[in-house]
Amino acid sequence: MAVKSQEERSIANEDDILDVRNSVKRVTALLNFSLVNQTKIISAASELARNTLEHGKGGKSIIQLVTEPERIGIRLIFEDTGPGIPDLARALEDGYSTGRGMGLGLGGAKRLMDDFDIESKENEGTRVTVTKWTEKN
Amino acid sequence: MDRIPILKIGDVLLVTIQVDFHDRIAIALLEDLSEKIVDNSAKGVLIDISALEMVDSFMGRILGNISKTAKLLDCHCVLVGMQPAIAITITELGITLPGIYTALTAEDGMKLLTDMVKSKTNGKTSAKKQEAKWR
Numbered sequence: 001m002a003v004k005s006q007e008e009r010s011i012a013n014e015d016d017i018l019d020v021r022n023s024v025k026r027v028t029a030l031l032n033f034s035l036v037n038q039t040k041i042i043s044a045a046s047e048l049a050r051n052t053l054e055h056g057k058g059g060k061s062i063i064q065l066v067t068e069p070e071r072i073g074i075r076l077i078f079e080d081t082g083p084g085i086p087d088l089a090r091a092l093e094d095g096y097s098t099g100r101g102m103g104l105g106l107g108g109a110k111r112l113m114d115d116f117d118i119e120s121k122e123n124e125g126t127r128v129t130v131t132k133w134t135e136k137n
Numbered sequence: 138m139d140r141i142p143i144l145k146i147g148d149v150l151l152v153t154i155q156v157d158f159h160d161r162i163a164i165a166l167l168e169d170l171s172e173k174i175v176d177n178s179a180k181g182v183l184i185d186i187s188a189l190e191m192v193d194s195f196m197g198r199i200l201g202n203i204s205k206t207a208k209l210l211d212c213h214c215v216l217v218g219m220q221p222a223i224a225i226t227i228t229e230l231g232i233t234l235p236g237i238y239t240a241l242t243a244e245d246g247m248k249l250l251t252d253m254v255k256s257k258t259n260g261k262t263s264a265k266k267q268e269a270k271w272r
């Protein structure tokens with residue numbers, strides 16, 4: 001997989017979540033994702049950006065346009081140096097939240113995207129990487 | 138501070154959500170709306186989300202809170218104008234919006250509210266009649 005272009009955005013407040021969403025939207029439109037898929041990707045980005053802000057105490061997102069021989073996609077990386085997630089399996093369960101959320105962000109983002117990867121270390125931080133692919137046209 | 142405007146049409150309050158929900162905007166809306174419901178003895182609230190490009194779990198929770206609060210104030214809440222792509226996405230996300238009534242258009246939403254208010258008033262009168270009979 002090759003990264004064709006990338007954009008970095010810090011996530012330090014609620015306005016930044018909107019900026020991340022707008023950047024993501026631009027790339028999904030550029031890649032000609034269907035409206036439904038655009039909505040799914042933007043929603044996943046919104047969930048993960050909010051986690052970075054609320055649970056990770058702020059961090060950044062990297063929005064990448066990635067290519068493979070047969071397909072092209074958008075890859076989103078959300079990174080923070082927050083408290084980390086002690087029990088990843090639990091955090092991925094629908095309805096599990098240590099805050100006052102619905103507990104759907106991680107599981108939901110996983111369902112909405114094609115690839116999902118999460119790394120987390122207690123007291124060091126969390127990195128979530130998600131990708132959605134589309135055929136080259 | 139940004140605020141979401143609330144319009145009054147007869148017994149109904151109309152809220153059109155165009156801007157992005159922020160925590161503070163959402164809290165302000167909940168407060169403004171609760172006040173207006175009481176001040177106007179509004180029987181219904183129509184929330185138009187046709188301008189939204191997505192609804193995430195944060196917004197879903199806020200919409201749920203608005204609907205619950207309205208209900209406690211004897212007021213029905215109908216959500217209108219959800220884009221099909223959003224309906225598909227929130228279903229996959231797992232957002233269920235329990236207890237929230239929806240209609241496709243603002244017009245349908247108005248009809249639904251009118252019907253709900255009517256049936257409630259009728260229900261109340263018949264309950265009173267029943268009471269009178271038993272006494």
Ligand SMILES: Nc1ncnc2c1ncn2[C@@H]1O[C@H](COP(=O)(O)OP(=O)(O)O)[C@@H](O)[C@H]1O
Nearest residue numbers: 051055056091097098101102103104105106126
């Ligand atoms: N970036 C993060 N840093 C620390 N903890 C996180 C992070 N993202 C998610 N979590 C943990 O995983 C839980 C589940 O996340 P999520 O599914 O998005 O639900 P919610 O955000 O509604 O709580 C959170 O309550 C939190 O405990």
Ligand SMILES: [Mg+2]
Nearest residue numbers: 047051101105
């Ligand atoms: Mg979340």
